[in-house]
Amino acid sequence: MSVARHSNVGSFAAHAILATYTVIALFPVIVIVVNSFKTRKAIFRSPLSPPDGETFSLIGYETVMAQGDFVLYFQNSLIVTVVALALVLLFGAMAAFALSEYRFRGNMLMGLYLALGIMIPIRLGTVAIMQMMVAAGLVPTLTALILVYTAQGLPLAIFILSEFMRTVSDDLKDAGRIDGLSEYRIFFRLVLPLVRPALATVAVFTMIPIWNDLWFPLLLASAEETKTVTLGAQVFIGQFVTNWNAVLAALSLAILPVLVLYIVFSRQLISGITAGAVK
Amino acid sequence: MGSLSLQAIHKSFGAVEVLKGIDLEVNNGEFVVFVGPSGCGKSTLLRIIAGLEDATSGAVRINDRDVTTVPPAKRGIAMVFQTYALYPHLTVRDNMGLGLKQAGTAKDEIADRVRTASDMLSLAEYLERRPAELSGGQRQRVAIGRAIVREPELFLFDEPLSNLDAALRVQTRLEIARLHREVAATTIYVTHDQVEAMTLADRIVVLHGGVIQQIGSPMQLYNSPQNQFVAGFIGSPKMNFIEAGAVGRNGVSTIGVRPEHITVDGKAGDLEGAVSHVEHLGADMNLYLDCADAGTLVVRMFGEHHFDIGAKLFARFDAGRALGFDADGQTVDFSWE
Numbered sequence: 383m384s385v386a387r388h389s390n391v392g393s394f395a396a397h398a399i400l401a402t403y404t405v406i407a408l409f410p411v412i413v414i415v416v417n418s419f420k421t422r423k424a425i426f427r428s429p430l431s432p433p434d435g436e437t438f439s440l441i442g443y444e445t446v447m448a449q450g451d452f453v454l455y456f457q458n459s460l461i462v463t464v465v466a467l468a469l470v471l472l473f474g475a476m477a478a479f480a481l482s483e484y485r486f487r488g489n490m491l492m493g494l495y496l497a498l499g500i501m502i503p504i505r506l507g508t509v510a511i512m513q514m515m516v517a518a519g520l521v522p523t524l525t526a527l528i529l530v531y532t533a534q535g536l537p538l539a540i541f542i543l544s545e546f547m548r549t550v551s552d553d554l555k556d557a558g559r560i561d562g563l564s565e566y567r568i569f570f571r572l573v574l575p576l577v578r579p580a581l582a583t584v585a586v587f588t589m590i591p592i593w594n595d596l597w598f599p600l601l602l603a604s605a606e607e608t609k610t611v612t613l614g615a616q617v618f619i620g621q622f623v624t625n626w627n628a629v630l631a632a633l634s635l636a637i638l639p640v641l642v643l644y645i646v647f648s649r650q651l652i653s654g655i656t657a658g659a660v661k
Numbered sequence: 662m663g664s665l666s667l668q669a670i671h672k673s674f675g676a677v678e679v680l681k682g683i684d685l686e687v688n689n690g691e692f693v694v695f696v697g698p699s700g701c702g703k704s705t706l707l708r709i710i711a712g713l714e715d716a717t718s719g720a721v722r723i724n725d726r727d728v729t730t731v732p733p734a735k736r737g738i739a740m741v742f743q744t745y746a747l748y749p750h751l752t753v754r755d756n757m758g759l760g761l762k763q764a765g766t767a768k769d770e771i772a773d774r775v776r777t778a779s780d781m782l783s784l785a786e787y788l789e790r791r792p793a794e795l796s797g798g799q800r801q802r803v804a805i806g807r808a809i810v811r812e813p814e815l816f817l818f819d820e821p822l823s824n825l826d827a828a829l830r831v832q833t834r835l836e837i838a839r840l841h842r843e844v845a846a847t848t849i850y851v852t853h854d855q856v857e858a859m860t861l862a863d864r865i866v867v868l869h870g871g872v873i874q875q876i877g878s879p880m881q882l883y884n885s886p887q888n889q890f891v892a893g894f895i896g897s898p899k900m901n902f903i904e905a906g907a908v909g910r911n912g913v914s915t916i917g918v919r920p921e922h923i924t925v926d927g928k929a930g931d932l933e934g935a936v937s938h939v940e941h942l943g944a945d946m947n948l949y950l951d952c953a954d955a956g957t958l959v960v961r962m963f964g965e966h967h968f969d970i971g972a973k974l975f976a977r978f979d980a981g982r983a984l985g986f987d988a989d990g991q992t993v994d995f996s997w998e
Contacts, residue, residue, distance in 0.1 A: 553746035553819075556713050557807075562734030562763035575750055 411637070418442050418630035425626055442627030445618075446635065449628070451606065455614035458603075460639060462524055462610060463592050466531035470588050471581060473532070474539030475547075479569050481540070482547040483555070493544065499537030504530070505597060515602055522605040530598050535588040542587075546580035547573060582650040589647075593640045611636045663724035663737065663814030663847050664689050665710065670719035672705055672871075679705050681871040683719070687849065692841050694850045696858040697868035698894070704819060706868070707851045711817055712736050724814055734763065739808035740817040743824055745800040747792040747807075753779075754788040757807045771810075778809040781840070798829045805837070809844065818850040822857060834860060855895055859883075867891050889990035892917050898947055898959045905985070907954035908932060913985035913995050920947065920961035922979035930975025931997075934958055936968045950976060 417425045424437035481493045520526040558568040599613040615632035618625040665687040672680040679702045687693050695703040708714040712733035720729050728736045747756050758771045779785045782802045822830045858865050859879045867874040875887045886892035892900050900917045934950035948960040985995025
């Protein structure tokens with residue numbers, strides 16, 4: 383479709399800016415993935431050149447696999463991410479529904495209070511969290527991580543979802559009430575399917591920081607059997623010698639699951655958007 | 662079928678009092694229309710009858726049963742919404758049957774009732790479709806069908822035609838009138854459109870500022886409005902209001918004459934004015950007359966007439982039809998002669 387405002391120069395400039403940004407954003411990722419397939423010498427000699435017959439090596443991946451525990455680390459990361467994500471979406475959506483649907487005293491204040499966490503990083507409370515988790519006997523367990531990440535993800539989830547839920551037609555919910563649906567059925571069967579695009583957005587924003595986090599696993603789950611991938615990759619970083627092949631291979635592998643989850647959610651996101659557009 | 666009784670219904674949102682004591686009796690099988698400008702409380706009143714909103718005080722009785730604290734699904738009502746409010750993920754058949762399923766009705770019975778309703782509304786061929794695959798008019802028919810299958814004591818309509826285009830609105834209006842004759846169900850219908858009110862209602866309730874202004878049959882409201890608000894709200898084009906002093910009349914504050922109760926004459930009449938605008942509607946026409954002290958006067962005439970803009974004309978009032986209002990806007994005895 384050609385628009386009257388269309389201009390070749392403007393369109394070229396826009397694409398140039400976007401392309402530059404894409405290159406900048408992808409550069410570190412590509413360097414990591416490319417170098418994970420090279421010998422140690424080649425990594426340092428020419429970090430930007432792709433592997434050729436001489437420099438190609440899977441030594442990094444072999445080291446990671448031989449280390450043995452990486453399957454377990456992956457499993458831990460997945461459990462923490464998926465469970466925390468599920469809890470954030472469930473509780474976030476329920477709180478958002480209550481805030482957007484019911485008129486009660488202190489509704490506004492409660493909404494502000496729940497959104498406060500967006501502005502205050504949860505790491506500021508690390509010492510208190512640490513003390514609490516130790517007192518509860520949850521260090522080192524995955525449960526501790528799941529609890530912390532649920533708390534970390536809720537503010538943004540509630541903020542985004544309550545805005546979206548305000549757009550769901552009141553008449554639809556009222557029709558459900560007249561037909562005798564319980565508030566839970568109205569929430570799960572009528573409202574949730576209609577805010578699916580928002581759920582996908584929240585899922586992506588919640589999932590990535592959890593998967594990539596190093597801070598809380600280091601503090602709350604540093605035992606061998608509870609390590610996550612990002613923490614596990616640290617064994618190759620020493621004070622004097624770092625096994626760069628293994629570090630890069632571990633990081634490259636860590637990208638895969640999150641990429642898969644992202645693709646799953648972004649499908650949802652796009653199908654949600656188009657379903658709304660042609661209604 | 663049921664009767665409805667509202668007793669001293671009050672409703673406040675915070676400090677704002679939306680309904681200020683509504684009393685109303687609706688008889689079995691009656692078609693009652695709530696009409697009023699936006700913000701008059703008519704939709705809130707309907708939602709209180711449905712149980713979607715709690716009254717601050719007062720009682721709602723359906724079929725002589727106090728339902729003030731009964732949840733919507735147990736009140737024996739069905740409601741049709743302005744935005745159709747169909748369940749997007751269910752087929753037409755399931756949309757209609759959901760309420761019955763929730764109430765634990767037997768499957769055969771549900772199928773039976775859905776069939777009857779869909780035949781009545783010529784929806785039989787769309788039963789397996791989803792709402793997104795239907796046109797606006799069809800969606801509203803499904804919404805009406807969903808109400809019919811519940812066989813309620815009371816039908817509630819919340820501006821059901823507002824989202825339809827003009828042609829479809831007339832057609833659906835006829836359909837609702839026909840359905841009401843067939844099912845003979847007690848119906849409460851909310852609208853801001855006085856044409857819908859006039860054409861459908863057995864009785865009209867005019868609401869303004871949270872207070873019932875007048876209850877009566879369409880022609881009662883048209884012929885003998887109790888106050889200036891009702892006089893101005895019912896009838897289109899709107900009734901002309903003229904300050905009594907401007908035309909040398911005493912005893913009343915304002916005089917009201919409907920546009921169709923004025924004739925024009927080139928030579929003599931009650932009021933002189935200049936033609937400022939002419940609207941041709943086909944069968945009839947509206948003439949706007951600028952009268953010096955009395956303001957702009959609208960005259961409705963039938964057939965086709967030609968007037969030049971700026972032409973001087975005399976308006977003659979139908980003496981028996983002119984109304985007088987006192988300073989508070991209440992109708993008082995008055996004769997133009």
